[in-house]
Amino acid sequence: MDNVNLDVRHQHYELFLQEIEGIDDYWGPTFRAIYDGDEHQKFMEQLDTRIKNHDRDIERMCNFHYQGFIDSIRELLQVRSQAQKLNSEVVEMDEALQNSAAKVMEKSEELVRARKVEKNIAGAIENLSQCLPVLNT
Secondary structure, three states, X not given: OHHHHHHHHHHHHHHHHHHHHHOOOOOHHHHHHHHHOOOHHHHHHHHHHHHHHHHHXXXXXXXXXXXXXXXXXXXXXXXXXXXXXXXXXXXXXXXXHHHHHHHHHHHHHHHHHHHHHHHHHHHHHHHHHHHHHHHHO
8 A cells, every 4th residue: 555655656746746846837836836845855756757867868858969969060061171272263263354354355445446547547548538539630
C-alpha cells in the first residue's frame, strides 16, 4: 500500500510540474497546493530530477546539431572566400572595361575630328569645282 501511495504522490507531483510547464501566467494556486501539502521538499527533489532530464535533453540536442552548425560555418567561410574572389574579378573586369571604354572614347573623338576634316575637304573640293570654269577662261 505504501508503494501505491508513493506512486500516487509521484503522479500528483508530475501533474504539478505539467501545470508549471504548461501555464505561463499565474502559478499561485499550483505553488499553494505544493506548500499546503507540506511535502515541498519531495516536490523540489522531483523538480530537480525533471530539470536534470531537461538538461540532458538540451545537451543531446546541442550535440546532435553541433556538427551541422560547424559544417554551416565552414560553408559560410568558403562562400565568403569565393565572394571575395568574385569581387576581385569583378573589380579587375571593371578596370579593364574602363580602360577599353576610354580607348573607344578617344578613337571616337579622333573619328569625329577626321569626319570634320573630310567634310571640310569635300566642301573645299566642291567650291573649287565651281570656281574652275572661271579659272579656265
